[in-house]
């Protein structure tokens with residue numbers, strides 16, 4: 001495969017409260033990647049409307065996710081921070097990819113099945129097509145690396161399949177037009193760290209999620225210290241003390257989850273955490289986890305509140321990001337149109 005310029009892309013939906021899973025599985029890692037890569041971080045508002053959103057609330061949430069990016073440490077001067085609907089190339093490429101992706105591929109997507117539930121006939125076509133738009137998000141920039149939580153793994157495999165099929169279907173034109181062997185990179189998913197899948201605080205077998213009806217199941221980025229403390233103290237555990245080795249976390253999903261959260265918040269491994277807390281009772285461990293979570297999340301929540309109070313500033317960041325994003329995507333999509341054989345205005 002030809003060498004592509006290394007570029008990171010990832011997105012977060014502006015739907016409901018951002019929680020510790022979004023932070024540890026994604027946003028915290030976005031911040032770290034800025035040191036090594038050029039990065040684009042997108043508030044995916046087109047994805048949000050695959051289920052109905054109250055318009056005023058959607059506007060608020062777009063600004064709130066942007067504030068979370070900035071409060072967590074994404075530097076908008078260095079990374080491109082924008083919302084998807086301001087860059088028309090996402091929707092445009094999604095249409096072309098709709099004609100590349102196969103029905104059979106989308107029929108296998110487990111997230112659609114979960115989200116559509118029993119009432120599949122009543123789900124929007126957008127919800128079904130959601131992963132194709134994700135592929136367009138990534139490939140409009142020919143991004144090579146995508147940091148996400150584990151729940152996005154299947155969607156990123158579909159992105160790779162779409163890139164591969166486009167490269168094969170149009171191999172002749174791609175070569176003729178001077179792009180070499182392949183126009184799109186086969187994107188590398190970056191899923192990892194101790195918190196690739198943060199679980200509910202009420203049930204260690206269920207993912208921490210925005211849509212869980214119980215607010216005690218998750219720590220929201222906007223929770224205050226008291227809220228964080230109460231939720232950690234109420235978190236489900238078993239009766240045993242913590243083990244000294246990670247093997248002892250097997251079949252103890254709640255213990256495993258809290259140890260993973262501690263590790264990710266503190267930038268260490270589960271092994272390191274157990275070296276310190278092996279043999280400890282949960283009461284003591286939870287006390288330490290409360291202190292750590294409040295120390296790490298408190299300043300982010302406070303900065304988010306400060307930022308959302310100034311929507312003019314947030315909107316200016318998004319406008320600047322959108323212009324920079326479009327400057328990368330526009331020539332790529334123009335090349336795609338030539339490859340497909342469209343006649344375009346020159």
Ligand code: TYM
Nearest residue numbers: 010011012013021022025026044134148149196197198208
């Ligand atoms: P979204 O908005 O559901 O979640 C944003 C990010 O948070 C991660 N995440 C978690 N990580 C660990 N534990 C959890 N419990 C947890 N819950 C959520 C998600 O994996 C994600 O990385 N489809 C995407 C948004 C998207 C996107 C993209 C991502 C649209 N286009 C292109 C990457 C590239 C989504 O719904 O994320």
